[in-house]
Amino acid sequence: LAGLYILSSPFSAIGTTGLNLLNQRVKFIFFSNLPIWVALALSPMLFIQFKDPAFWILGQYIGLTVTCISCWILWRYLSATTSVVSLMPQRRALPFSMSAVFSFAYAQIIVSVLWWMQSQSYKFILDKIQGAANVGLFVVGYSLAATPIAMYEALFGQFYEPVFYGELKGQNLEGQAKAWNNYARAYLPGLVVVGTYIAAGAPFLAHVLLGEK
Secondary structure, eight states, X not given: OHHHHHHHHHHHHHHHHHHHHTTOHHHHHHXXXXXXXXXXXXXXXXXHHHOOHHHHHHHHHHHHHHHTXXXXXXXXHHHXXXXXXXXXXXXXXXXXXXXXXXXXXXXXXXXXXXXXXXXXXXXXXXXXXXXXHHHHHHHHHHHHHHHHHHXXXXXHHHHHHHXXXXXXXXXXXXXXXXXXXXXXXXXXXXXXXXXXXXXXXXXXXXXXXXXXX
């Protein structure tokens, strides 16, 4: 299951997001929904058949695996686009070596460490100070606020990223700054609305999403 997820999740995301950025909106919508509906069909069937939670998860990951077809379609689309093919270098600009891999990966490593410190390390600190029960309470409260913001960011990105990258294409520094300003002008007002809703509706969100227990 871990191997299937590690392989299928990034390929599914690359293909689906790539189709969106290339303005293939119908394919993007189809492949965004495909893993959900496949999982809804397969997970209950496999769980009823084998009575094991692992098979429920297997149904979810099969949905992601099916969506990997989007990556193949994306590659076919790029291969058939002469303007893209003509930009490909005729020789390997960055030959494979440990130094080349490290030069690409070190920034990702730094970002991952910083992300972990910001989003996960508090659990271990609070556990030592207040115990696991308070860690769980804090995580639930944090998730109630963070999840709607993440949903807003995902929906906004799906809608606006093709517009944003289109405005960035071939621009000088002034044009890039204008594209960024347009992005912020569209993004920040919606974020303020979502933040206000969360602040005002926290008891309602807790009641709906958590229930009495």
